[in-house]
Amino acid sequence: MxxxxxxxxxxxxxxxxxxxVKRPETFACKGKYEIDHAALPERMESxxxxxxxxxMTPPEVLALGRRExxxxxxxxxxxxxxxMFPAVRAGDGSAGEARxxxxxxxxxxxxxxxxxxxxxxxxxxxHPGSISREQMRLVVDxxxxxxxxxxxxxxxxxxxxxxxxxxxxxASIEHPHSQLIAxxxxxxxxxxxxxxxxxxxxxxRECPYCRLLEEERRxxxxxxAENSFFSAYMPFASRxxxxxxxxxxxxxSSFLDMEEKEREALAALLNEVLGRLSLxxxxxxxxxxxxxxxxxxxxxxxxxxxxxxxxxxxxTAAFEMGxxxxxxxxxxxxxxxxxxxxxxxxxxxxxxxxxxxxxxQSPTRG
Amino acid sequence: MxxxxxxxxxxxxxxxxxxxVKRPETFACKGKYEIDHAALPERMESxxxxxxxxxMTPPEVLALGRRExxxxxxxxxxxxxxxMFPAVRAGDGSAGEARxxxxxxxxxxxxxxxxxxxxxxxxxxxHPGSISREQMRLVVDxxxxxxxxxxxxxxxxxxxxxxxxxxxxxASIEHPHSQLIAxxxxxxxxxxxxxxxxxxxxxxRECPYCRLLEEERRxxxxxxAENSFFSAYMPFASRxxxxxxxxxxxxxSSFLDMEEKEREALAALLNEVLGRLSLxxxxxxxxxxxxxxxxxxxxxxxxxxxxxxxxxxxxTAAFEMGxxxxxxxxxxxxxxxxxxxxxxxxxxxxxxxxxxxxxxQSPTRG
Numbered sequence: 001m002x003x004x005x006x007x008x009x010x011x012x013x014x015x016x017x018x019x020x021v022k023r024p025e026t027f028a029c030k031g032k033y034e035i036d037h038a039a040l041p042e043r044m045e046s047x048x049x050x051x052x053x054x055x056m057t058p059p060e061v062l063a064l065g066r067r068e069x070x071x072x073x074x075x076x077x078x079x080x081x082x083x084m085f086p087a088v089r090a091g092d093g094s095a096g097e098a099r100x101x102x103x104x105x106x107x108x109x110x111x112x113x114x115x116x117x118x119x120x121x122x123x124x125x126x127h128p129g130s131i132s133r134e135q136m137r138l139v140v141d142x143x144x145x146x147x148x149x150x151x152x153x154x155x156x157x158x159x160x161x162x163x164x165x166x167x168x169x170x171a172s173i174e175h176p177h178s179q180l181i182a183x184x185x186x187x188x189x190x191x192x193x194x195x196x197x198x199x200x201x202x203x204x205r206e207c208p209y210c211r212l213l214e215e216e217r218r219x220x221x222x223x224x225a226e227n228s229f230f231s232a233y234m235p236f237a238s239r240x241x242x243x244x245x246x247x248x249x250x251x252x253s254s255f256l257d258m259e260e261k262e263r264e265a266l267a268a269l270l271n272e273v274l275g276r277l278s279l280x281x282x283x284x285x286x287x288x289x290x291x292x293x294x295x296x297x298x299x300x301x302x303x304x305x306x307x308x309x310x311x312x313x314x315x316t317a318a319f320e321m322g323x324x325x326x327x328x329x330x331x332x333x334x335x336x337x338x339x340x341x342x343x344x345x346x347x348x349x350x351x352x353x354x355x356x357x358x359x360x361q362s363p364t365r366g
Numbered sequence: 367m368x369x370x371x372x373x374x375x376x377x378x379x380x381x382x383x384x385x386x387v388k389r390p391e392t393f394a395c396k397g398k399y400e401i402d403h404a405a406l407p408e409r410m411e412s413x414x415x416x417x418x419x420x421x422m423t424p425p426e427v428l429a430l431g432r433r434e435x436x437x438x439x440x441x442x443x444x445x446x447x448x449x450m451f452p453a454v455r456a457g458d459g460s461a462g463e464a465r466x467x468x469x470x471x472x473x474x475x476x477x478x479x480x481x482x483x484x485x486x487x488x489x490x491x492x493h494p495g496s497i498s499r500e501q502m503r504l505v506v507d508x509x510x511x512x513x514x515x516x517x518x519x520x521x522x523x524x525x526x527x528x529x530x531x532x533x534x535x536x537a538s539i540e541h542p543h544s545q546l547i548a549x550x551x552x553x554x555x556x557x558x559x560x561x562x563x564x565x566x567x568x569x570x571r572e573c574p575y576c577r578l579l580e581e582e583r584r585x586x587x588x589x590x591a592e593n594s595f596f597s598a599y600m601p602f603a604s605r606x607x608x609x610x611x612x613x614x615x616x617x618x619s620s621f622l623d624m625e626e627k628e629r630e631a632l633a634a635l636l637n638e639v640l641g642r643l644s645l646x647x648x649x650x651x652x653x654x655x656x657x658x659x660x661x662x663x664x665x666x667x668x669x670x671x672x673x674x675x676x677x678x679x680x681x682t683a684a685f686e687m688g689x690x691x692x693x694x695x696x697x698x699x700x701x702x703x704x705x706x707x708x709x710x711x712x713x714x715x716x717x718x719x720x721x722x723x724x725x726x727q728s729p730t731r732g
Binding site for chain 1: 367368369370371372374376377378379381382383384385386451452453454455457471472473474475476477526528529530533534535536537545547549550551553554555556558577578581602653654655656657674676681682683684685687688689690691693
């Protein structure tokens with residue numbers, strides 16, 4: 001029998017479609033995806049993100065790891081530049097006006113904001129599933145530093161950091177990179193979460209994410225991995241196969257609330273989860289994004305920032321688009337067990353504080 | 367400069383990304399898509415939807431056009447059958463219970479509902495962009511009759527009729543078909559529209575869709591085509607390139623409110639728009655779905671049923687998923703002009719009551 005599941009925060013339904021259901025290993029197909037990252041060269045002459053090609057991008061806004069030398073020269077380990085083809089642009093934040101002849105019915109304003117690219121490594125053919133933990137830590141540091149630098153901008157209300165991996169997931173440039181878009185409004189998906197979490201909090205006087213995490217850690221059936229400061233699990237009402245959320249274990253509503261050891265732990269867990277996904281599903285395309293509180297708010301007791309990671313394994317079709325109800329063909333409990341158990345090595349044996357047993361070592365780490 | 371546009375009903379923002387913007391004709395690439403429908407045979411031995419293979423599907427629930435003969439035999443022109451791999455299933459509608467050990471925190475219930483396939487023609491290689499208007503009328507009749515038959519079922523709250531065309535849009539079977547999923551709850555996307563429309567109505571005492579239609583018909587810049595009973599236009603805050611909505615011109619909240627001449631007009635306009643899209647974009651993949659009021663409600667003054675048609679021309683990536691804010695690389699006014707003007711024939715010359723000039727004759731009609 002198929003099953004409806006409801007997310008306690010968003011109130012949204014998903015369908016776990018028993019008659020269409022697939023075993024998690026169905027998605028572990030060798031050579032299924034368009035780009036074989038392992039077969040790419042380490043440097044591409046024509047790639048604007050490869051070292052030596054710094055002149056092909058707008059001037060950098062941040063570089064990590066360059067000890068000497070001038071800006072926009074090699075020597076960096078992570079480099080952040082404005083997007084060449086931005087979805088939004090710097091502006092004076094003034095509101096737009098309806099154009100003549102259209103009436104006030106159609107509201108538009110200039111697309112003011114910030115759109116940056118965070119180049120995660122010098123190696124064209126690496127990706128977060130195959131970089132070192134140390135390199136991942138620099139990536140997380142670059143997220144944090146850009147977030148911090150932009151958060152004081154009074155024209156901005158929200159910062160979204162996100163990553164598209166693989167062509168099927170919308171990545172147009174192969175060289176590993178994340179992106180940041182800062183907006184002068186709170187996006188609808190985030191507003192929905194904030195409102196759902198607020199409603200829950202009014203009724204029960206507890207952060208729904210803290211409670212979720214407690215429940216997930218207690219049952220363990222949807223846990224993927226964790227360390228002392230972060231946990232990764234697959235949501236009860238997962239919309240997509242292998243959808244995985246990473247949450248800080250301490251209550252914090254903004255990404256900026258993280259302390260240094262927490263940033264280190266986030267890098268370690270994200271590296272672990274991406275490495276594991278890449279290993280068991282053979283470098284699948286995926287998307288991830290951060291959901292954090294709007295900028296410059298006091299600590300919110302009901303909201304808890306997190307990272308949502310979604311492998312792109314199935315097509316989103318008319319029913320999902322029209323209903324907002326996702327049909328998931330993989331049972332989250334089975335996907336989580338598959339991700340925990342495939343391989344054999346225990347993470348504990350690596351002495352890195354990952355508590356979930358059965359999670360094997362990740363592939364190549366540079 | 368990029369532009370933010372806000373939808374007056376949903377309140378959602380889109381970004382018309384000027385720096386990434388593409389001319390509408392960019393998407394008109396010959397042979398770009400995975401399936402060349404024109405190259406398929408008219409009948410496939412192995413296709414469960416081809417005539418003569420009626421035994422390969424569950425027993426039909428409706429057949430149109432069969433003058434004699436027994437059910438589940440050839441002679442039909444449109445045939446409706448239960449989905450072999452349903453996302454939801456018939457059930458007694460009883461609520462589910464939280465499973466032991468999980469607590470009430472995780473709410474689930476049996477996936478009760480109805481999932482049907484509407485086989486639109488006997489020809490394996492036709493699609494709604496290339497079938498006759500008469501055949502399209504039978505398809506719309508089948509939508510209407512199944513909607514009507516299921517609407518009395520007290521366990522159901524909402525019926526979604528939808529279509530996936532092409533592999534990129536999630537179609538797994540080539541033979542032209544639509545689908546129907548009936549649910550015991552109101553899906554989130556529809557609830558959001560209902561709430562936004564209600565809020566608008568409370569403030570302004572007019573149906574926002576009626577007003578939108580009036581504004582669109584007055585300016586004409588986003589109009590695609592229309593006849594005496596239906597209009598097609600591209601929304602001001604289009605989320606996707608070439609996104610097109612079809613609305614009845616008379617206020618009506620439910621799909622079931624249509625009179626016979628309106629069903630005929632819907633078939634004619636849908637045929638026209640799909641034929642035109644297929645011609646100018648070379649048979650692109652697309653999704654469409656109907657948004658109608660929940661079942662068994664009195665007429666709603668604030669809601670107006672409609673069809674949303676979305677060609678699948680770009681990938682939805684992390685930013686869109688995480689923000690719910692869509693980045694559209696085509697200006698709707700340009701896409702509408704392109705769809706109106708490409709070709710040259712005036713629709714008026716066909717004497718079919720299409721008021722927008724410049725819309726050329728559609729391709730092959732069987």
